[in-house]
Amino acid sequence: MQLALDVTMSNVQVVERSSSELDDIDALVRTYRPRLLRFVTFSIGDPDLAESITQDCFLKAYNGRDKFRGDCSVNTWLTSIALNLIRDQQRLQKFRFWRQARATAIDVSDAANFLASHESSAEARILAIERTEQVQAALANLSVNQRAIFLMRFAEDMDLSEIAATISMPINTVKTHLHRALKAVRAEVGR
Amino acid sequence: MNTMSSRQLTHLFHLSEDQIDDVLIGDLTAEPAAHLKQCAECQTRLEAAKAPMASFATVSMAWSERQSATAPITLAQAANSAGQRRANWVATVTAMLLVAVSIPLTMREKHTQVVASDTGVSTPAKPAAVQQASNNAEQAQVQPVAIVHHEHPAAQLAQDNEMLQAINRELDASVQSPSDNFGLMAVGGTAAHGRNAPVQTWD
Numbered sequence: 001m002q003l004a005l006d007v008t009m010s011n012v013q014v015v016e017r018s019s020s021e022l023d024d025i026d027a028l029v030r031t032y033r034p035r036l037l038r039f040v041t042f043s044i045g046d047p048d049l050a051e052s053i054t055q056d057c058f059l060k061a062y063n064g065r066d067k068f069r070g071d072c073s074v075n076t077w078l079t080s081i082a083l084n085l086i087r088d089q090q091r092l093q094k095f096r097f098w099r100q101a102r103a104t105a106i107d108v109s110d111a112a113n114f115l116a117s118h119e120s121s122a123e124a125r126i127l128a129i130e131r132t133e134q135v136q137a138a139l140a141n142l143s144v145n146q147r148a149i150f151l152m153r154f155a156e157d158m159d160l161s162e163i164a165a166t167i168s169m170p171i172n173t174v175k176t177h178l179h180r181a182l183k184a185v186r187a188e189v190g191r
Numbered sequence: 192m193n194t195m196s197s198r199q200l201t202h203l204f205h206l207s208e209d210q211i212d213d214v215l216i217g218d219l220t221a222e223p224a225a226h227l228k229q230c231a232e233c234q235t236r237l238e239a240a241k242a243p244m245a246s247f248a249t250v251s252m253a254w255s256e257r258q259s260a261t262a263p264i265t266l267a268q269a270a271n272s273a274g275q276r277r278a279n280w281v282a283t284v285t286a287m288l289l290v291a292v293s294i295p296l297t298m299r300e301k302h303t304q305v306v307a308s309d310t311g312v313s314t315p316a317k318p319a320a321v322q323q324a325s326n327n328a329e330q331a332q333v334q335p336v337a338i339v340h341h342e343h344p345a346a347q348l349a350q351d352n353e354m355l356q357a358i359n360r361e362l363d364a365s366v367q368s369p370s371d372n373f374g375l376m377a378v379g380g381t382a383a384h385g386r387n388a389p390v391q392t393w394d
Binding site: 034035038042047051108127129131132135153154155160175185186189 | 217252
Protein backbone atom coordinates (compact mmCIF):
# COMPACT_ATOMS: atom_id res chain seq x y z
CA MET A 1 0.00 0.00 0.00
CA GLN A 2 2.74 2.38 1.06
CA LEU A 3 4.75 1.35 -2.01
CA ALA A 4 1.81 2.08 -4.32
CA LEU A 5 1.40 5.47 -2.66
CA ASP A 6 5.08 6.21 -3.11
CA VAL A 7 4.91 5.25 -6.79
CA THR A 8 1.87 7.49 -7.29
CA MET A 9 3.60 10.35 -5.52
CA SER A 10 6.71 9.96 -7.64
CA ASN A 11 4.55 9.96 -10.80
CA VAL A 12 2.90 13.17 -9.63
CA GLN A 13 6.32 14.68 -9.01
CA VAL A 14 7.48 13.66 -12.48
CA VAL A 15 4.40 15.23 -14.07
CA GLU A 16 4.85 18.41 -12.04
CA ARG A 17 8.53 18.61 -12.92
CA SER A 18 7.81 18.01 -16.60
CA SER A 19 5.03 20.57 -16.62
CA SER A 20 7.21 23.22 -15.03
CA GLU A 21 9.94 22.26 -17.50
CA LEU A 22 7.54 23.00 -20.33
CA ASP A 23 6.61 26.39 -18.87
CA ASP A 24 10.12 27.75 -19.38
CA ILE A 25 10.52 27.82 -23.12
CA ASP A 26 14.13 29.02 -22.99
CA ALA A 27 15.16 26.10 -20.80
CA LEU A 28 13.13 23.74 -22.94
CA VAL A 29 14.92 24.86 -26.07
CA ARG A 30 18.33 24.80 -24.41
CA THR A 31 17.79 21.26 -23.19
CA TYR A 32 16.12 19.56 -26.10
CA ARG A 33 16.93 21.53 -29.23
CA PRO A 34 20.11 19.69 -30.27
CA ARG A 35 18.45 16.27 -30.01
CA LEU A 36 15.29 17.40 -31.73
CA LEU A 37 17.15 19.24 -34.46
CA ARG A 38 19.22 16.14 -35.12
CA PHE A 39 16.14 13.92 -35.31
CA VAL A 40 14.34 16.26 -37.71
CA THR A 41 17.42 17.01 -39.82
CA PHE A 42 18.34 13.39 -40.39
CA SER A 43 14.70 12.46 -40.90
CA ILE A 44 14.15 14.89 -43.75
CA GLY A 45 17.70 15.53 -44.95
CA ASP A 46 17.25 19.27 -45.32
CA PRO A 47 18.95 21.37 -42.62
CA ASP A 48 17.07 24.57 -43.48
CA LEU A 49 13.68 22.91 -43.41
CA ALA A 50 14.70 21.08 -40.24
CA GLU A 51 15.40 24.40 -38.51
CA SER A 52 11.93 25.59 -39.37
CA ILE A 53 10.23 22.35 -38.30
CA THR A 54 12.18 22.28 -35.04
CA GLN A 55 11.10 25.80 -34.23
CA ASP A 56 7.49 24.94 -35.06
CA CYS A 57 7.79 21.90 -32.87
CA PHE A 58 8.87 23.92 -29.83
CA LEU A 59 6.16 26.50 -30.40
CA LYS A 60 3.56 23.78 -30.73
CA ALA A 61 4.83 22.06 -27.59
CA TYR A 62 4.87 25.31 -25.62
CA ASN A 63 1.41 26.38 -26.75
CA GLY A 64 0.03 22.89 -26.11
CA ARG A 65 1.87 22.24 -22.86
CA ASP A 66 -1.43 21.88 -21.00
CA LYS A 67 -2.07 18.73 -23.04
CA PHE A 68 1.11 17.04 -21.80
CA ARG A 69 -0.11 14.30 -19.48
CA GLY A 70 3.29 13.22 -18.24
CA ASP A 71 2.86 9.59 -19.30
CA CYS A 72 6.09 9.78 -21.32
CA SER A 73 9.28 11.80 -21.16
CA VAL A 74 9.37 15.34 -22.52
CA ASN A 75 11.87 14.18 -25.14
CA THR A 76 9.48 11.46 -26.35
CA TRP A 77 6.60 13.93 -26.43
CA LEU A 78 8.65 16.43 -28.42
CA THR A 79 9.74 13.67 -30.81
CA SER A 80 6.14 12.67 -31.46
CA ILE A 81 5.23 16.30 -32.21
CA ALA A 82 8.22 16.55 -34.55
CA LEU A 83 7.18 13.33 -36.24
CA ASN A 84 3.71 14.73 -36.93
CA LEU A 85 5.21 17.92 -38.32
CA ILE A 86 7.51 15.88 -40.55
CA ARG A 87 4.53 13.90 -41.81
CA ASP A 88 2.64 17.11 -42.51
CA GLN A 89 5.65 18.38 -44.40
CA GLN A 90 5.81 15.16 -46.36
CA ARG A 91 2.22 15.54 -47.42
CA LEU A 92 2.94 19.08 -48.53
CA GLN A 93 6.09 18.14 -50.38
CA LYS A 94 4.59 15.03 -51.96
CA PHE A 95 7.40 12.81 -50.72
CA ARG A 96 10.06 14.73 -52.59
CA PHE A 97 12.10 15.29 -49.49
CA TRP A 98 15.20 13.40 -49.09
CA ARG A 99 16.12 12.78 -52.69
CA GLN A 100 15.75 16.43 -53.60
CA ALA A 101 17.39 17.49 -50.39
CA ARG A 102 20.55 15.67 -51.35
CA ALA A 103 21.63 18.79 -53.20
CA THR A 104 21.80 20.58 -49.85
CA ALA A 105 22.77 17.51 -47.84
CA ILE A 106 23.96 17.71 -44.28
CA ASP A 107 27.71 18.06 -44.21
CA VAL A 108 28.89 16.31 -41.09
CA SER A 109 32.55 16.42 -42.10
CA ASP A 110 32.96 19.64 -40.13
CA ALA A 111 31.61 17.88 -37.10
CA ALA A 112 35.00 16.25 -36.61
CA ASN A 113 36.18 19.61 -35.30
CA PHE A 114 33.34 19.68 -32.76
CA LEU A 115 34.11 16.29 -31.26
CA ALA A 116 36.02 16.57 -28.04
CA SER A 117 39.63 16.10 -28.98
CA HIS A 118 40.59 14.64 -25.60
CA GLU A 119 38.12 11.79 -26.05
CA SER A 120 39.56 10.36 -29.23
CA SER A 121 42.54 10.54 -31.50
CA ALA A 122 42.52 12.30 -34.85
CA GLU A 123 42.35 8.95 -36.62
CA ALA A 124 39.39 7.86 -34.52
CA ARG A 125 37.60 11.09 -35.30
CA ILE A 126 38.15 10.64 -39.01
CA LEU A 127 36.89 7.07 -38.75
CA ALA A 128 33.81 8.30 -36.88
CA ILE A 129 33.09 10.83 -39.62
CA GLU A 130 33.50 8.16 -42.26
CA ARG A 131 31.09 5.80 -40.49
CA THR A 132 28.62 8.61 -39.96
CA GLU A 133 28.64 9.43 -43.65
CA GLN A 134 28.04 5.77 -44.44
CA VAL A 135 25.07 5.63 -42.09
CA GLN A 136 23.83 8.88 -43.55
CA ALA A 137 24.05 7.44 -47.05
CA ALA A 138 22.15 4.34 -45.95
CA LEU A 139 19.47 6.49 -44.32
CA ALA A 140 18.81 8.17 -47.64
CA ASN A 141 17.64 4.87 -49.08
CA LEU A 142 15.32 3.94 -46.22
CA SER A 143 11.60 4.49 -46.20
CA VAL A 144 10.31 7.39 -44.14
CA ASN A 145 9.11 5.15 -41.32
CA GLN A 146 12.27 3.04 -41.31
CA ARG A 147 14.37 6.18 -41.09
CA ALA A 148 12.33 7.68 -38.26
CA ILE A 149 12.35 4.42 -36.30
CA PHE A 150 16.07 3.93 -36.86
CA LEU A 151 16.77 7.45 -35.59
CA MET A 152 14.57 6.97 -32.55
CA ARG A 153 16.40 3.77 -31.65
CA PHE A 154 20.00 4.62 -32.45
CA ALA A 155 20.12 8.38 -32.13
CA GLU A 156 17.49 9.03 -29.48
CA ASP A 157 18.20 5.76 -27.67
CA MET A 158 14.50 5.01 -27.21
CA ASP A 159 13.36 1.48 -26.41
CA LEU A 160 10.93 -0.50 -28.54
CA SER A 161 7.80 0.28 -26.53
CA GLU A 162 8.64 4.00 -26.49
CA ILE A 163 9.14 4.00 -30.25
CA ALA A 164 5.88 2.09 -30.80
CA ALA A 165 3.99 4.63 -28.67
CA THR A 166 5.60 7.60 -30.37
CA ILE A 167 5.00 6.47 -33.92
CA SER A 168 1.66 4.78 -33.11
CA MET A 169 2.61 1.38 -34.48
CA PRO A 170 2.47 -2.15 -33.06
CA ILE A 171 5.73 -3.16 -31.49
CA ASN A 172 6.24 -6.03 -33.96
CA THR A 173 5.94 -3.61 -36.87
CA VAL A 174 8.57 -1.44 -35.22
CA LYS A 175 10.85 -4.48 -34.92
CA THR A 176 10.36 -5.33 -38.59
CA HIS A 177 11.21 -1.79 -39.65
CA LEU A 178 14.27 -1.79 -37.41
CA HIS A 179 15.54 -5.10 -38.78
CA ARG A 180 15.22 -3.88 -42.36
CA ALA A 181 16.83 -0.56 -41.57
CA LEU A 182 19.70 -2.24 -39.74
CA LYS A 183 20.34 -4.62 -42.61
CA ALA A 184 20.48 -1.71 -45.04
CA VAL A 185 22.82 0.28 -42.82
CA ARG A 186 25.12 -2.64 -42.12
CA ALA A 187 25.24 -3.48 -45.80
CA GLU A 188 26.24 0.10 -46.61
CA VAL A 189 28.87 0.18 -43.89
CA GLY A 190 30.25 -3.24 -44.87
CA ARG A 191 30.94 -2.27 -48.47
CA MET B 192 23.21 -41.09 -23.21
CA ASN B 193 25.19 -37.94 -23.98
CA THR B 194 22.23 -35.76 -24.76
CA MET B 195 23.01 -32.04 -24.55
CA SER B 196 20.51 -29.56 -23.25
CA SER B 197 19.46 -26.62 -25.42
CA ARG B 198 21.36 -24.33 -23.07
CA GLN B 199 24.56 -26.25 -23.69
CA LEU B 200 23.90 -26.16 -27.44
CA THR B 201 23.40 -22.43 -27.32
CA HIS B 202 26.79 -21.99 -25.77
CA LEU B 203 28.39 -23.92 -28.60
CA PHE B 204 27.07 -21.78 -31.43
CA HIS B 205 27.87 -18.14 -31.98
CA LEU B 206 25.16 -15.59 -32.47
CA SER B 207 23.70 -15.28 -35.94
CA GLU B 208 23.52 -11.93 -37.74
CA ASP B 209 19.83 -11.69 -36.89
CA GLN B 210 20.62 -12.25 -33.24
CA ILE B 211 23.25 -9.53 -33.38
CA ASP B 212 20.56 -7.29 -34.84
CA ASP B 213 18.24 -8.37 -32.04
CA VAL B 214 20.82 -7.22 -29.52
CA LEU B 215 21.16 -3.87 -31.27
CA ILE B 216 17.41 -3.46 -31.41
CA GLY B 217 17.06 -4.40 -27.76
CA ASP B 218 15.07 -7.54 -28.34
CA LEU B 219 17.40 -10.42 -27.49
CA THR B 220 15.97 -13.52 -25.85
CA ALA B 221 17.53 -15.02 -22.75
CA GLU B 222 19.59 -17.84 -24.25
CA PRO B 223 21.56 -15.86 -26.85
CA ALA B 224 22.04 -13.22 -24.18
CA ALA B 225 23.57 -15.84 -21.93
CA HIS B 226 25.91 -16.92 -24.72
CA LEU B 227 26.88 -13.34 -25.41
CA LYS B 228 27.95 -12.88 -21.83
CA GLN B 229 30.45 -15.68 -22.11
CA CYS B 230 31.61 -15.42 -25.72
CA ALA B 231 34.35 -12.90 -26.40
CA GLU B 232 34.11 -13.42 -30.15
CA CYS B 233 30.42 -12.55 -30.23
CA GLN B 234 31.07 -9.54 -28.00
CA THR B 235 33.67 -8.31 -30.51
CA ARG B 236 31.23 -8.84 -33.39
CA LEU B 237 28.59 -6.93 -31.47
CA GLU B 238 30.93 -4.01 -30.79
CA ALA B 239 31.83 -3.90 -34.48
CA ALA B 240 28.14 -3.87 -35.42
CA LYS B 241 27.40 -1.13 -32.89
CA ALA B 242 30.27 1.11 -33.94
CA PRO B 243 28.69 2.80 -37.00
CA MET B 244 25.51 3.65 -35.10
CA ALA B 245 27.50 4.90 -32.12
CA SER B 246 29.64 7.08 -34.38
CA PHE B 247 26.56 8.38 -36.13
CA ALA B 248 24.92 9.27 -32.80
CA THR B 249 28.02 11.07 -31.54
CA VAL B 250 28.91 12.96 -34.70
CA SER B 251 25.35 13.92 -35.55
CA MET B 252 24.85 15.22 -32.01
CA ALA B 253 28.04 17.25 -32.25
CA TRP B 254 26.81 18.65 -35.56
CA SER B 255 23.40 19.46 -34.10
CA GLU B 256 24.82 21.10 -30.99
CA ARG B 257 27.04 23.21 -33.18
CA GLN B 258 24.07 24.20 -35.32
CA SER B 259 22.08 25.09 -32.22
CA ALA B 260 24.92 27.15 -30.80
CA THR B 261 25.63 29.11 -33.97
CA ALA B 262 22.04 29.73 -34.97
CA PRO B 263 20.10 30.40 -31.78
CA ILE B 264 16.41 30.80 -32.29
CA THR B 265 14.38 33.38 -30.45
CA LEU B 266 11.55 31.12 -29.52
CA ALA B 267 10.65 32.98 -26.36
CA GLN B 268 9.92 36.09 -28.40
CA ALA B 269 8.05 34.04 -30.96
CA ALA B 270 6.00 32.33 -28.26
CA ASN B 271 5.28 35.63 -26.52
CA SER B 272 4.35 37.37 -29.73
CA ALA B 273 2.17 34.43 -30.69
CA GLY B 274 0.47 34.61 -27.31
CA GLN B 275 0.12 38.38 -27.61
CA ARG B 276 -1.33 38.03 -31.10
CA ARG B 277 -3.82 35.49 -29.81
CA ALA B 278 -4.81 37.70 -26.87
CA ASN B 279 -5.27 40.69 -29.18
CA TRP B 280 -7.31 38.63 -31.57
CA VAL B 281 -9.57 37.37 -28.77
CA ALA B 282 -10.00 40.88 -27.40
CA THR B 283 -10.87 42.26 -30.83
CA VAL B 284 -13.40 39.55 -31.54
CA THR B 285 -14.96 39.97 -28.10
CA ALA B 286 -15.21 43.73 -28.57
CA MET B 287 -16.76 43.29 -32.02
CA LEU B 288 -19.27 40.79 -30.70
CA LEU B 289 -20.15 43.08 -27.81
CA VAL B 290 -20.68 46.01 -30.15
CA ALA B 291 -22.63 43.88 -32.60
CA VAL B 292 -24.95 42.70 -29.83
CA SER B 293 -25.26 45.94 -27.90
CA ILE B 294 -25.96 48.36 -30.79
CA PRO B 295 -29.20 46.71 -31.97
CA LEU B 296 -30.27 46.19 -28.37
CA THR B 297 -29.60 49.81 -27.51
CA MET B 298 -31.49 51.02 -30.55
CA ARG B 299 -34.36 48.69 -29.75
CA GLU B 300 -34.36 49.89 -26.15
CA LYS B 301 -34.55 53.54 -27.21
CA HIS B 302 -37.32 52.77 -29.65
CA THR B 303 -39.25 50.90 -26.97
CA GLN B 304 -38.84 53.79 -24.55
CA VAL B 305 -40.20 56.28 -27.07
CA VAL B 306 -43.18 54.07 -27.82
CA ALA B 307 -43.77 53.44 -24.13
CA SER B 308 -43.67 57.10 -23.24
CA ASP B 309 -46.04 57.90 -26.11
CA THR B 310 -48.54 55.18 -25.34
CA GLY B 311 -48.09 54.91 -21.61
CA VAL B 312 -47.24 51.25 -21.94
CA SER B 313 -44.43 50.08 -19.76
CA THR B 314 -41.34 48.52 -21.39
CA PRO B 315 -41.45 44.70 -21.31
CA ALA B 316 -38.76 43.06 -19.29
CA LYS B 317 -35.79 41.78 -21.33
CA PRO B 318 -34.59 38.20 -21.02
CA ALA B 319 -31.84 37.81 -18.45
CA ALA B 320 -29.15 36.82 -20.99
CA VAL B 321 -29.92 39.76 -23.26
CA GLN B 322 -30.04 42.06 -20.26
CA GLN B 323 -26.60 40.87 -19.20
CA ALA B 324 -25.12 41.18 -22.70
CA SER B 325 -26.30 44.73 -23.25
CA ASN B 326 -25.68 45.93 -19.74
CA ASN B 327 -22.41 47.75 -20.39
CA ALA B 328 -23.64 49.60 -23.43
CA GLU B 329 -26.87 50.61 -21.70
CA GLN B 330 -25.01 51.98 -18.73
CA ALA B 331 -23.21 54.36 -21.04
CA GLN B 332 -26.12 55.41 -23.24
CA VAL B 333 -29.53 54.46 -21.93
CA GLN B 334 -29.36 55.01 -18.22
CA PRO B 335 -29.12 58.83 -18.15
CA VAL B 336 -32.45 58.99 -19.98
CA ALA B 337 -33.93 56.35 -17.74
CA ILE B 338 -32.95 58.24 -14.59
CA VAL B 339 -34.81 61.38 -15.72
CA HIS B 340 -38.01 59.71 -16.72
CA HIS B 341 -38.39 56.48 -14.84
CA GLU B 342 -36.41 56.49 -11.67
CA HIS B 343 -38.64 57.10 -8.61
CA PRO B 344 -41.88 57.78 -10.55
CA ALA B 345 -43.95 58.23 -7.35
CA ALA B 346 -41.61 60.89 -6.04
CA GLN B 347 -41.66 62.61 -9.40
CA LEU B 348 -45.46 62.69 -9.44
CA ALA B 349 -45.62 64.02 -5.91
CA GLN B 350 -43.12 66.73 -6.80
CA ASP B 351 -45.11 67.71 -9.89
CA ASN B 352 -48.34 67.82 -7.96
CA GLU B 353 -46.80 69.99 -5.31
CA MET B 354 -45.48 72.34 -7.96
CA LEU B 355 -48.92 72.61 -9.59
CA GLN B 356 -50.54 73.32 -6.24
CA ALA B 357 -47.97 76.01 -5.51
CA ILE B 358 -48.68 77.64 -8.84
CA ASN B 359 -52.37 77.44 -8.11
CA ARG B 360 -51.94 79.08 -4.72
CA GLU B 361 -49.83 81.82 -6.22
CA LEU B 362 -52.42 82.50 -8.86
CA ASP B 363 -55.08 82.61 -6.19
CA ALA B 364 -53.21 85.27 -4.32
CA SER B 365 -51.96 87.52 -7.09
CA VAL B 366 -54.25 87.30 -10.07
CA GLN B 367 -57.77 88.64 -9.99
CA SER B 368 -60.31 86.61 -11.82
CA PRO B 369 -62.60 88.42 -14.31
CA SER B 370 -65.55 86.79 -12.62
CA ASP B 371 -64.75 88.70 -9.43
CA ASN B 372 -66.11 91.87 -11.02
CA PHE B 373 -69.53 90.32 -11.25
CA GLY B 374 -69.68 89.14 -7.66
CA LEU B 375 -70.47 85.65 -8.68
CA MET B 376 -70.71 83.10 -5.93
CA ALA B 377 -69.97 79.51 -6.31
CA VAL B 378 -72.55 76.99 -5.24
CA GLY B 379 -70.31 75.87 -2.44
CA GLY B 380 -69.89 79.46 -1.18
CA THR B 381 -66.56 80.34 -2.70
CA ALA B 382 -65.88 83.66 -4.39
CA ALA B 383 -64.96 82.51 -7.85
CA HIS B 384 -65.83 79.64 -10.09
CA GLY B 385 -63.46 76.82 -9.49
CA ARG B 386 -61.03 79.17 -7.80
CA ASN B 387 -60.61 76.97 -4.77
CA ALA B 388 -61.38 73.72 -6.45
CA PRO B 389 -58.74 71.14 -5.70
CA VAL B 390 -56.10 70.72 -8.34
CA GLN B 391 -56.46 67.49 -10.16
CA THR B 392 -53.39 65.51 -9.56
CA TRP B 393 -51.73 62.82 -11.61
CA ASP B 394 -51.99 59.48 -10.03
